[in-house]
Amino acid sequence: MDNTVHSQDAMEWALAPMQQQRWQLAAERWATLRAAHGQVADVWVQAAICHRQLGDWNTAEELLTEAIRRFEANPNAWLELVALYRAKGANEQARTYLNKTLERFPHQLAVMMSAAEQAMLDDAFDEADALNARTRDLYSNEASAWCQYAEISMRRMAWSQALLRWAEVRARFPDMPAGYERAAEAAEAQGHVKQARRLKLAREYGLEWLASFDRPDLASDHIAPPRRRNAAQFVELVWVKACFNLKSEASQNSLRYFWWVLDPLLYMSVFYLVFGVMLHRGGGGDFIVYLLTGLVPFQWFAKTVQQSSNAIFAGRGLMNQVHISPLFFPLVGIMQNAGKQMPVFLLLIGFLIFYGLHPTWHWIALLPIIVLQLVLMSVIGCFLALLVPFARDLNNLIPTGIQFMLFCSGVFYTVDTIPEKWQTLFFSNPMASLLYQYRLVLMDRQWPDWSGMGWILLGCSIGGIALSWFYKRVESDLPRVVGQ
Incomplete structure (x- = not known):
C-alpha cells in the first residue's frame, strides 16, 4: 500500500512541471523516476511527451520504442509514437504505425479515435466519419467520441452540419463545454454573432436558456431573432x-x-x-x-x-x-x-x-x-x-x-x-x-x-x-x- 502511495506521489511530482509546460524539468524528473519505477509504463510515455515538446525526436522515439518492448499490451506507448511521427511531419510513418496499432488494439477507444483523427489529417473526411461511426457504435456513452463526430464537420468547415452535430452532443452531454463553445465558433464562422452569444451563455445557464429562444433551423443559414420574454418565460x-x-x-x-x-x-x-x-x-x-x-x-x-x-x-x-x-x-x-x-x-x-x-x-x-x-x-x-x-x-x-x-x-x-x-x-x-x-x-x-x-x-x-x-x-x- 505504501509503495503505491509513494509511486502516486512521485508521478505527481513529475507531472507538475508538465502542467506548467516546463518540459526540460519534467524530462529530468521522469528520467529520475525511470531508475526507481522502470516497471511503470507511464514513466516512459510521459518522458517521451516531454522530449517531443522539446523537439528531441530521437530521444522520444527511443523511449517509446523501449516502452513498447516492455509493455506490449499498453496502447498508450503505441499511440504516442503515432503522435510523435505526426509531430515530425512523417505522415507515412504515422499511418503505418497507426495501422499496426489498430491491428493490435482494434476496439480501444483511443486507438479508434486516433484512426479517425489521421483520416481528418489526410482530408479523408468520409473515411473519418465512417471510423467515428464505428467508435460511437461501440462507445455510445463516451462524450469524446461524440465530440469527434462534431469536430469532423468543423474540420471540413461544414458549419451547418457542425451546428446540428453539436446540438446532438448537447442533448446527450449537457455539461460538456465543447458542445456550447465549439458550436458558438461554428455560428460565428457563419456570421451569426447573436446565435454564437446565446450558445456561450447556454454553457452557464443550461439548455433551457437556449430553448427559451426561437430555435433556429440549424441546417439552414437563417437564424431567427429571439422572442421578447413574457412573465411566464x-x-x-x-x-x-x-x-x-x-x-x-x-x-x-x-x-x-x-x-x-x-x-x-x-x-x-x-x-x-x-x-x-x-x-x-x-x-x-x-x-x-x-x-x-x-x-x-x-x-x-x-x-x-x-x-x-x-x-x-x-x-x-x-x-x-x-x-x-x-x-x-x-x-x-x-x-x-x-x-x-x-x-x-x-x-x-x-x-x-x-x-x-x-x-x-x-x-x-x-x-x-x-x-x-x-x-x-x-x-x-x-x-x-x-x-x-x-x-x-x-x-x-x-x-x-x-x-x-x-x-x-x-x-x-x-x-x-x-x-x-x-x-x-x-x-x-x-x-x-x-x-x-x-x-x-x-x-x-x-x-x-x-x-x-x-x-x-x-x-x-x-x-x-x-x-x-x-x-x-x-x-x-x-x-x-x-x-x-
Whole structure:
C-alpha cells in the first residue's frame, strides 16, 4: 500500500512541471523516476511527451520504442509514437504505425479515435466519419467520441452540419463545454454573432436558456431573432437556472445533496450547545424544540438574504452581454436556497414527530407561513441587491444586520420574556412575527395569527410594487454601474 502511495506521489511530482509546460524539468524528473519505477509504463510515455515538446525526436522515439518492448499490451506507448511521427511531419510513418496499432488494439477507444483523427489529417473526411461511426457504435456513452463526430464537420468547415452535430452532443452531454463553445465558433464562422452569444451563455445557464429562444433551423443559414420574454418565460428561466445551480452545487460536494441537511444540522447543534447546554436557557426540556422551530426558518432567511444581496453585482458579466431584467439574478439565488431548504423543513417535521409533537390540522397552515417568508425574503433580497451596486460598502454591513436580526427575532427567548410595552416594537420585525407563527402552528398546535400575517403580506405587497418601479427606473443604468 505504501509503495503505491509513494509511486502516486512521485508521478505527481513529475507531472507538475508538465502542467506548467516546463518540459526540460519534467524530462529530468521522469528520467529520475525511470531508475526507481522502470516497471511503470507511464514513466516512459510521459518522458517521451516531454522530449517531443522539446523537439528531441530521437530521444522520444527511443523511449517509446523501449516502452513498447516492455509493455506490449499498453496502447498508450503505441499511440504516442503515432503522435510523435505526426509531430515530425512523417505522415507515412504515422499511418503505418497507426495501422499496426489498430491491428493490435482494434476496439480501444483511443486507438479508434486516433484512426479517425489521421483520416481528418489526410482530408479523408468520409473515411473519418465512417471510423467515428464505428467508435460511437461501440462507445455510445463516451462524450469524446461524440465530440469527434462534431469536430469532423468543423474540420471540413461544414458549419451547418457542425451546428446540428453539436446540438446532438448537447442533448446527450449537457455539461460538456465543447458542445456550447465549439458550436458558438461554428455560428460565428457563419456570421451569426447573436446565435454564437446565446450558445456561450447556454454553457452557464443550461439548455433551457437556449430553448427559451426561437430555435433556429440549424441546417439552414437563417437564424431567427429571439422572442421578447413574457412573465411566464421569465419565471421559467429563473426556475431552470436555480435547478442547474443546485445540481452544480451538489456535484461539487462529496456528500452531494446530503450536505444540504448536514450543514444546518451542524449550525443548529452549535447554538443548542451554547444556549441550551452551557447557558441553560429555555426553561426546560422543550428548549430544543423551541430553538429548532426558530433557527430553521431564520437560517433560511439569513442564507437567502446574504446570497441574493450580492447577486446583481456577481452577475455583471452576463448583464453586459444580454438584455435581461436585473431581478433575474437575486431571484435565482432565492429560488436556489428555497430548494435547499425544503429537505430541512421535512427533517424538522420528522424531528418534531419523533419528539412527540404529532401532526394536527393546524400544521396545514405551515404552507402559507413558508410562502409568506419566501415573499418577504424576495422583497428584502431584491431590495438589497438593487442597493449594493450603488453602495458597495453596504455588502459589508449585511452580515452584521443579519446577526442583529438573529438576536431581535426571538430565536433564543420566548415572547413573554419581553416587557409588554416593547412587544409591539418586537413584532414590527417581520421575522420575529413569522417565527411566532411557526411556533403557534408547530408547538402550540394553534392556527397562526392571520392578522399579523396579513400585515406582513401588505408590507411585502407595497414593497414589491415600489421595488418593481425602482428596478424599471435604474435597469438601463445598472450595467454601467456594476461595470465601474
